[in-house]
Amino acid sequence: MRNITILIHCEDQKGIIAAVTNFILKVEGNITYIDQHVDVDQNVFFMRLECELMNERWNVESIKVDFQESIANDFKMSWQLYNKDQKPKMALFVSKYEHCLFDILGRYSAGELPLEIPLIISNHEDLKPIADRFNIPFHHVPFNKENKIEGEKQHIALLQQYDVDFIVLARYMQIITPQLISLYKNKIINIHHSFLPAFPGAKPYHSAFKRGVKIIGATSHYVTEELDEGPIIEQDITRVLHSHSIEDFIMKGKDLERIVLSRAIRLHAERKTMVYSNKTVIFS
Amino acid sequence: MRNITILIHCEDQKGIIAAVTNFILKVEGNITYIDQHVDVDQNVFFMRLECELMNERWNVESIKVDFQESIANDFKMSWQLYNKDQKPKMALFVSKYEHCLFDILGRYSAGELPLEIPLIISNHEDLKPIADRFNIPFHHVPFNKENKIEGEKQHIALLQQYDVDFIVLARYMQIITPQLISLYKNKIINIHHSFLPAFPGAKPYHSAFKRGVKIIGATSHYVTEELDEGPIIEQDITRVLHSHSIEDFIMKGKDLERIVLSRAIRLHAERKTMVYSNKTVIFS
Amino acid sequence: MRNITILIHCEDQKGIIAAVTNFILKVEGNITYIDQHVDVDQNVFFMRLECELMNERWNVESIKVDFQESIANDFKMSWQLYNKDQKPKMALFVSKYEHCLFDILGRYSAGELPLEIPLIISNHEDLKPIADRFNIPFHHVPFNKENKIEGEKQHIALLQQYDVDFIVLARYMQIITPQLISLYKNKIINIHHSFLPAFPGAKPYHSAFKRGVKIIGATSHYVTEELDEGPIIEQDITRVLHSHSIEDFIMKGKDLERIVLSRAIRLHAERKTMVYSNKTVIFS
Amino acid sequence: MRNITILIHCEDQKGIIAAVTNFILKVEGNITYIDQHVDVDQNVFFMRLECELMNERWNVESIKVDFQESIANDFKMSWQLYNKDQKPKMALFVSKYEHCLFDILGRYSAGELPLEIPLIISNHEDLKPIADRFNIPFHHVPFNKENKIEGEKQHIALLQQYDVDFIVLARYMQIITPQLISLYKNKIINIHHSFLPAFPGAKPYHSAFKRGVKIIGATSHYVTEELDEGPIIEQDITRVLHSHSIEDFIMKGKDLERIVLSRAIRLHAERKTMVYSNKTVIFS
Known part of the structure; x- marks a missing residue:
């Protein structure tokens, strides 16, 4: 059938x-x-x-x-x-944080994700050993303000070579170029480590700590040209106490990031998301 | 329209x-x-x-x-x-606990519930002053093992007189008779103060305390002849700590009971529930 | 003892x-x-x-x-x-929203709150019937940009007359004057209907709806001169779906506001809160 | 210091x-x-x-x-x-389920767990490749009703050889022997895939599905001789809908099992748990 x-x-x-x-x-x-x-x-x-x-x-x-x-x-x-039998192909972009990468590759290896991961792309070589451990091709593409154009070319060539359907930024710490965003419109998923729209940008756990919030969150969204402003796919939260340090926030936040990103990946891979007016419809 | x-x-x-x-x-x-x-x-x-x-x-x-x-x-x-413009009529059965009654009547007075409350029935007179305060007719129908048959007759007469569509047991501490259950099949909503099927029956907070659970719950369900075994409409939970006493469990539980019961009432009144095989379909 | x-x-x-x-x-x-x-x-x-x-x-x-x-x-x-046997005296400030008022007075009447409510103050007369129903003195003090100074004088006179220990703004829609804030430093509790610091100011549910968040929240905090920037006492959240309208957000938000405000009131009344550096220590 | x-x-x-x-x-x-x-x-x-x-x-x-x-x-x-600088040594017992194993080893490799994992013990060889991938010694100890005594001997010998402080059953599907329990009293952590005390024993997701609950849970507890009756360390829950199949329950449950077990492991390894009267004190 x-x-x-x-x-x-x-x-x-x-x-x-x-x-x-x-x-x-x-x-x-x-x-x-x-x-x-x-x-x-x-x-x-x-x-x-x-x-x-x-x-x-x-x-x-x-x-x-x-x-x-x-x-x-x-x-x-x-x-x-x-x-439904054709699994979408997902490229993983990573930098140096390993917790989301381990989580996604563990789920993938356990057969929990309805997708294929043909390659991992990173601007650093730090996480190559993890990719090797899971037998996923790892491509080191240096990427920063200076070599943006060359890096973007390599990204696009790799994505085409591997016939990638969508991209997941698993705590990839670089800005995606407008050209790549327009090539993969509503197909690039980011995980931001705060309860957006609170604390966009850098160091959200530090900002949350300073503000004295009682709950921290994580947000998975499609990438648009406006940083941390794209359509939200999934969010979740956890309680924090006055006794928690910033390190505790970060540790608790990692659990949120893992869970929220993996839910968003699944929703996208199962074609349960639609985007309009910078919002998402999420079918359950 | x-x-x-x-x-x-x-x-x-x-x-x-x-x-x-x-x-x-x-x-x-x-x-x-x-x-x-x-x-x-x-x-x-x-x-x-x-x-x-x-x-x-x-x-x-x-x-x-x-x-x-x-x-x-x-x-x-x-x-x-x-x-949709015809609001269903809901009878409230209460005993001596007042927290759910206050919550329902407060929401009702604030126009939050799409229903009418033509009467309150109780086996005690303790809560009559609250009914009076909200101007709802209060009927005292003594009810216990000895006068069950007479009580049941009065219940049914009152429900018919006020043309009641469904019944809510707001911590009403009596067993409903099979005859009334059959007259209001899937139309009697109870709130049980535990996360069913854990801790059915009496004193669930005491049992939860003794077992050392880390989370307590409340469950709203349709009443069937099997005590606490009817189709579940809604459940919710809250965390507890080793430092909480049974009194703390009860206090935190009251918040759960209020919330869970009011959600179940709303779902039923908006005709968002269907029952089969002792389970519910809940449309969102 | x-x-x-x-x-x-x-x-x-x-x-x-x-x-x-x-x-x-x-x-x-x-x-x-x-x-x-x-x-x-x-x-x-x-x-x-x-x-x-x-x-x-x-x-x-x-x-x-x-x-x-x-x-x-x-x-x-x-x-x-x-x-511990001397219950603190709490003044309630309200405008036209009744849901928090009903909730607090219901809990108060049921003996759940370790405090006394000697009076309710409002800039409108709309909610007087509710105060009457619960037999709490209700004082109508018109308050807006024009009559601020006169209003503030009346507020302070009433608070002194009733020997008030702390103030709760139960969706009171006016800015508190700096003088009153300084008289009741860390003793004025507000409920804001968003997950602060997201969506401060007016119409947070509308902003949350427009942004397409998947979770909405409510925040209770001590009032400082910076609007919605005071030390946070308690926060909570609930999930929303793309199928929810702004009206649904508001309805679900009311439940959050009730719960979060009543928790903050209890924490303050039980002397479980301490404030420093615009943050709170909350003892459990 | x-x-x-x-x-x-x-x-x-x-x-x-x-x-x-x-x-x-x-x-x-x-x-x-x-x-x-x-x-x-x-x-x-x-x-x-x-x-x-x-x-x-x-x-x-x-x-x-x-x-x-x-x-x-x-x-x-x-x-x-x-x-505090001496990390406790944890033995992992597994059978065929891989999700908790991947999660624990991923966290361990990422440096998130304050402990050492000197060995993995299993009654099957299925998960050996995962242990190899993470370079953890894997010991296959066949274990069932027939060879219990021999298996137990091997277990105890291995635990002593590796100087193990505590044991984690990461969905290990065998009954632990009373002798091992008494050797590691309050030092064997199990993850049960239900919200205990609801649905103890086998196939809890199937039972939860049949009962029509609206929330499912997972429970981590110390192992005692009474199956699923030991002191509870941590619990968590997630919502389910009528539209979810048993397979959906299992998939959502896996996330709970991962999270709840990893929290319990951390609490134990940080010496934040104490046991008495079949309950735990959990220091935060």
Whole structure:
């Protein structure tokens, strides 16, 4: 049996759900998941649908053509149709922090993540031994203000060479270039170690400590040109006490970063996220 | 504009969603909410749908008749259709604990609950002054093992007199009779002061303290004949420390009971709950 | 038996704990709670101690004199000693929002709060019926930019008349004057409806909605001259979904505001808070 | 500078804190942490204290002798004094589940855990490649009902050979023998995949699914002869929805198991746990 996932968004109109579900009926699909969301203020409709194709005579490519012609044109839809069995390819960008890298590679090795990791890219060589330990190709691409242009070229060449679908910045401490952002729009996931929009930028744990907050957080978001301002995918928090030092904040924060980033990766890889107006729709 | 809510459940079959959404299209309804759930193991389909009726010529009663004939018969559906503007009537049963009563009446007076409270019933007179303060009729119905039958008669008479839709036991410390349960099947909501199925029955905070748990909880569920075994609507928890006494557990637990019960009341009153196999589907 | 609570802070020095516990031994006190905190960076020591006085011949006033002479002078301590049986008096300031008021008065009536509420002050008359319902004196003091000076005079006169120990702003929508803040330093508690420092100022739920956060919060803090910048006493959060409207945020936020404010009130009334460097030490 | 940690428990008596802090003063220690707990019902006193030894002339061994003679004898204390720089040695027992193993080894490699892992013991060979990847000696000790006695002998020999201080069962699916339990009393940590005491024993996620709970949990506890009945060290929970399958429960549960077990390991390794009456005191 073949499973497909369809993501749709368009202006909200009468009859969309009926039209889509009638179409699935026509191609002999059995709907196993359907969820929709309407942004009433902006009059935008979003839908996520999973179905099993029950009859061999309908193949995915012909369904795509048919869907475009018989539905999408009429409703002026933006849509994607994914074959669930094709795992997306994820590039990992890292610098020197190892906790998120260990966590992701551990989950990956344990078969918990529905994706492939064809390569790891880093501006430092420090974490190469970890990549080696998990047998993932590791590419050292020096990257800083001075060699940005050369670094960007290498990044893009590598991403194309490995046919990468999306990028995860696992505490990668460099600014992503606008060109790379535009090539991977809403496909670069960052983990920021604060409860955004509180404490954007550098050293958020130090700022949180200074402010005397009782709760710290971590935020996973898509990268946009505005630093730490992109659409939020997932957030979580943990309590802190007056007795905790900055080191305690950092240690507790690492657990948050791991969990929040891995949830965001899973949501993206399962095609459960849609982006609009700098916000996300997250299907559960 | 008139708003309706439809709840459906039936055996899972191809084409249900298409049929229902086509029907809504026919009666010129604008779907503002649709969610469905399929229990794959048991092959049961559940749907909740809200829509605005855009055209005056479709009235609710004729829609009901039409829905039964053109859809529900074919799919052998169980279904309810509610006019959203008709608030359900809730009877409150209390004994001597006042914290949930104060919380519910405070929310009710502040206009936070989409329901009406026509009466409060109690086996004691202790809380009458609170009912008076909020101007809610208070009925004292003595109830214990000895006068069960007489008490039950009075309960049923009062519930019928006030045209009650559902019952909330706000720390009412008596066993509900099987007859009343069968009259209000899946319409009696209890709050139990533990994280069920841990610590059913009496004195759960004492048991939790003795066991040395690090987290305590509260559980709201529909009442069935098996004590504390009914379908769970909502649960929540809070952390406890070794330094907390049983009195601290009880105090912290009161906050949980208030929150969990009020969430369950809201979910039920907004018709966001469906029951099957001693479990609930909770639409968000 | 008499119970006392002692709060101490001073420069960190060797021997403080030994000196204090020796003193308690001398006055035949039985320590039932002791906790301390050292801010290592700033070299400040904090302690909270509860004890039962076992021997009638030691009275609270003579203990105070003795403590000052035999301990506090040597260590240059700031300290307070409270008789636990004397409940602090709390003034409630409200405007038009009723949810926190109902919650506090419900808890107060149920005997859950270790304090007295001698009066409610408001710049509007809307909530007077609620105060009446709970038999609390309600004083209408019009307050806005124009009549600030006159209003402040009335506030201070009322607070003195009722011998008020601390003030709670239960969604009171006015700026507190610097004079009142200085009279009640670290004794005015506000509830802000966001997870500070995110979304200070007006309409935080609207800002949170626009930013697309996945978690909203509430923050209770002591009022200082910098708006929403005072020492944080307590924070909590709840999850939100893309499907939630601003109205849903507000409704869920009300639950947070109630809980967070009532926890902060209890902490303050039980003398479990100490303030320094715009932060709080919260003893558990 | 040398740092020591002292854990004390004894019958509650007047003057303990004064005596202990006077002693620390005498040996020129600077207290950096002190916390105490009194179980009022059982009249038991607990204390945890950290200090820096400021003067070279006091060595740890002579302090121990002095403490026993000048304090512990008088108060009939049970006590331990640890040199903070000596990391405890932890043996890992695993079977076939790899998620907790990956998580612990990742944290260990990243330097997050204040302990040493000299060996991994398993009743299967499946996870040997992971141990190899992290360069930890892996010992395959077949263990089941038939070869229990032989297996136990090997376990004990290995634990002695590697000088193991405590044992962690990282989803080790075998019953620990009473002899091993008595050798490592309150030193064997298990992770159970439910919110105990709900759902003890096998297949707790299946039971939770069947019961229709809205929250699932994980519990880390010391192993005693009563299965899943030992003193609880740490618990945590996560929400589940009606739309989640058993597989979803298991996946979400894995995150809980990882987090809860790693917190318990850290607490034990930092000597922040004390056990009595089948409960734990957890110092923060």
